[in-house]
Amino acid sequence: MKLTILGCYAATPRTFTNPTSQLLEIKNRFFLIDCGEGTQVQLRKNKIKFSKINQIFISHLHGDHFYGLIGLISTFSLLNRNNDLHIYGPKGIKEIILLQLRLSNSWPNFGLHFYELESKESELIYEDDKVQVKTIPLKHRVYTNGFLFEEKIAERKLNVEAVRHYQIEKCYFQNIKNGKDIVLDGGTVVLNNLLTFDPEKPKSYAFCSDTVYNEAIVPIINGVDVLYHEATFLQSEEQLAAKTMHTTAIEAATIAKKAQVSKLILGHYSTRYSTIDLFKAEAATIFPNVLLADDGLSFDL
Known part of the structure; x- marks a missing residue:
């Protein structure tokens, strides 16, 4: 299992930071999680073949998490893609993408399949013989899901x-x-x-961005190997985090501790801070095994 951070900063893209997008490689499957502006450029920089991506998971319909999707789909067409593309995201994602394709007369030459999500309960949304993906209902200003990726038990x-x-x-x-x-x-x-x-213990990865502090997710992510949790603000901006329905680094660490995860990766940082090291310092006071996401960084999980 390998995680590549394509972007992990909040709100607007900058010359040296990118909004949320990451690629999870698990059992030779390549899952794109969120698709902020500039994702396809980051894919190229990280030498990730576009043709390997067949499933895309969109957490919510705020621009910094999906504005790169239409551009990526258009590039797939220009590259004469043949494989079907499957997109999982909130209700409305199909309308948004198809409207852009229709008005630009840019219909793709491959199958484009949408799986729109509405449930406020955790549900199984993808499954094959080696991997399954469930939603993690989050609390944000719009309907939002995280995603839990789990390996299935391998043969002996x-x-x-x-x-x-x-x-x-x-x-x-x-x-x-x-x-x-x-x-x-x-x-x-x-x-x-x-x-x-005995086969190796199945690995699991939970992606949780964006959300206010929400202990309701603890039973869903309990015991996962790696948790990525947004940490938009430091504790000094706790009131702002609550107002904008985001999480502080300490709150993310508290979730990790309560869920007894093995490892926590922080991301979705506000760009108001001079260094992201401050996030690790705060989170480590609650949960010791903390890593910091950063654009272009890869984790072998």
Whole structure:
């Protein structure tokens, strides 16, 4: 699992900072999370192939989280994309994008599928054989979701020496990896745990931006390996955070502590501060395992 931060600053883009967008690589899937202005430029800078992105998740319809989407779709068309593109986001995202495509007469030459979200409860919105994605209902000025990405439990690993010892034929290997016991020709039952090793523990990643401090998300993200949580303000602007329905660094750390996550990544910083190191310093007083997102930074999770 690898996370690449394409942008992690609040509000407007600047010459040296970008609004929210990140790419999560998990089980050879490439998920784009939010698509602020300039996302496609950041993808190029980070040498990420556009063709690998088949799913895009939009948290909410504030510009700094999706204004780059129409440009990215247009570039996909110019690059003669063939793969279908699946977009998950709040109700209204389809209308916004299709209006721009219609008025500019720029219909894509690939399938464009929208999955509009309205539920205020956590729901499963994407699933394949290796990964599933659920929403994390957040509290912001408009309807907003975070996203919980979870690996599925992998098949068991074959113990090659044990299989050779019991002289088990190759045609049974898949059944063994699926967890089944094996009956030898003489009727002896060989238990699966003698033939396999446990798979690696599934990893999980929770993306939470933008939101006011909200303990209701704690049961949903409890125990995740990595939590990205917005920290727009420092504690000195606590009242402003509440007014604008954002979170302070200390509040984000409190959520991480209550949810017993393994690691916290802070982001969505207000550009009023001279250095983002202040966010880590405050959060670390509550939750020790804190990392700072920054544009172009990658995390091997």
